[in-house]
Amino acid sequence: MIKSRPIYEPFRIDPAGRAHLIVTDLSALPEDIGELEFSNIELWVVHVVAPGIQAQDSAPRAFRAVADLLATLAVRLRREQVGFRLYAVGTEPFLWDVHNAARAAGLGKGEILLTHAGSLKRRVYCTHCKTMNEDVTTSIVKCRACNANLFVRDHFSRRLAAFMGVAVDAEVPGEIPAAEVLYP
Amino acid sequence: MIARIANILALSTSIKRIALVAADGAALPTAAAGAHVLLHIPGPRRVWKNAYSLVSAPDERSKYEIIVRRVENSRGGSAWLHDHAAIGQDIEISLPANLFPIARTAQKHLLLSAGIGITPFLAYLPVLQAGAENFEWHHCCKQADAPAFAALLPSGRDITLHTSRNTLDLEKLLGRQKLNTHLYVCGPAEFMDVAVATAQKLGWPAAKIHKESFGGATGGAPFTVKLAKSNIMVEVGPEESLLEALEAAGLNPPCLCRGGACGECELPVLEGVPEHHDHFLSAQKRAANSAIMTCVSRAKTILVLDF
Numbered sequence: 001m002i003k004s005r006p007i008y009e010p011f012r013i014d015p016a017g018r019a020h021l022i023v024t025d026l027s028a029l030p031e032d033i034g035e036l037e038f039s040n041i042e043l044w045v046v047h048v049v050a051p052g053i054q055a056q057d058s059a060p061r062a063f064r065a066v067a068d069l070l071a072t073l074a075v076r077l078r079r080e081q082v083g084f085r086l087y088a089v090g091t092e093p094f095l096w097d098v099h100n101a102a103r104a105a106g107l108g109k110g111e112i113l114l115t116h117a118g119s120l121k122r123r124v125y126c127t128h129c130k131t132m133n134e135d136v137t138t139s140i141v142k143c144r145a146c147n148a149n150l151f152v153r154d155h156f157s158r159r160l161a162a163f164m165g166v167a168v169d170a171e172v173p174g175e176i177p178a179a180e181v182l183y184p
Numbered sequence: 185m186i187a188r189i190a191n192i193l194a195l196s197t198s199i200k201r202i203a204l205v206a207a208d209g210a211a212l213p214t215a216a217a218g219a220h221v222l223l224h225i226p227g228p229r230r231v232w233k234n235a236y237s238l239v240s241a242p243d244e245r246s247k248y249e250i251i252v253r254r255v256e257n258s259r260g261g262s263a264w265l266h267d268h269a270a271i272g273q274d275i276e277i278s279l280p281a282n283l284f285p286i287a288r289t290a291q292k293h294l295l296l297s298a299g300i301g302i303t304p305f306l307a308y309l310p311v312l313q314a315g316a317e318n319f320e321w322h323h324c325c326k327q328a329d330a331p332a333f334a335a336l337l338p339s340g341r342d343i344t345l346h347t348s349r350n351t352l353d354l355e356k357l358l359g360r361q362k363l364n365t366h367l368y369v370c371g372p373a374e375f376m377d378v379a380v381a382t383a384q385k386l387g388w389p390a391a392k393i394h395k396e397s398f399g400g401a402t403g404g405a406p407f408t409v410k411l412a413k414s415n416i417m418v419e420v421g422p423e424e425s426l427l428e429a430l431e432a433a434g435l436n437p438p439c440l441c442r443g444g445a446c447g448e449c450e451l452p453v454l455e456g457v458p459e460h461h462d463h464f465l466s467a468q469k470r471a472a473n474s475a476i477m478t479c480v481s482r483a484k485t486i487l488v489l490d491f
Contacts, residue, residue, distance in 0.1 A: 016389075017387045018387040019387075077363060081360060082358070082361045082388050082392065083387025084363060105364065106289070106290070106291055106362065108389065108392060109389065109391040110389030110390060110391050111363070111389050111391075
């Protein structure tokens, strides 16, 4: 496996932490995580709430969109104190968006735990026009900006929180293999 | 390299500031804040290699300055520097090495020092101030040493000198830091143990706790090591470390900080039970007794080392 391909850990609460925040881009935690038996744990989920229906006040706190969750998270992290642990559970682009927000707030090794769950869909960075292509499930994807047919590599950039996409037909323009669904 | 003692200044009856220049008058290598050098100090029977943090500013190339406390019951190193070192004398020193650098990703630096542990932070200070970085420094010392340390510490609202245990509430201080703070601890073993244990209890991750301690090798009960590769037995006396005994036997074991912090001197243990005194080995490795840091750790049994 390519070195940059991240390896994720199974979910666990770090008992050394004083306060814990779990964020997920799913509507609930995956079933295999089960009951959380520690105190001082907060859970944020992303839940599209139909208009007119009030989001629940009680835990978990529900956000309408991932972007809302990330914006609130950045504000929250500025207030938190050392001893805090952040857990991201969900799809890969989400994990790394959370990771990068956490790094910007000063969290480091031992304070962030990433657990992959849900879809294997990838965020793909077009190395030709620098556009991000979201929700990619196939081995080859057409860049939404420059229309290049991108081969989705396993090489992952933590800085960009994305996989690299390079033109698959650079050698022989127009020779494009069939795309397969590899990342459902 | 050979350094020449250019100045000796008594800061108190037990603390001296010593300036070293290159014996050939050349510019010295730069040393980042937190760096130390090993001084090769002549003793009656052997040479002591003691590590001292540089207190001179990191970009200072005309001289290295160190501050030396005269250790009670000194085995030789600090006593020689206090009683025999003279201006104009030449002494061998190592190139500077840095095991205690400033964490560049930190947005606030919390410095905790006690006693002679003040020294690396004296080199941090010009760097933190030049970068207008956010820092907070608490230095603890005995009442008797307060005048000497007060003279070394610039006044400022970021810097506090504590002469009583009651004025520094570690739990409160460590419990209220923002997520972008890094902690640096330097001082005697008991002070470091309390500070690090308090931080860990409050959930500080290891990656944000930076520590440095020197003078870990204090001697202890004598013991014997068998070196499997060299095929010799080495007796470790009560006043020397395992590392020093190996060196005295004419061997060249790996070493760097000589204070149990850097991990360079780790040797595999084939048999026997080490008595770990280092800050480097993980709890698992410590429990497995499969490795020993020769600079500070000892043994209660005969040890067989893969060396």
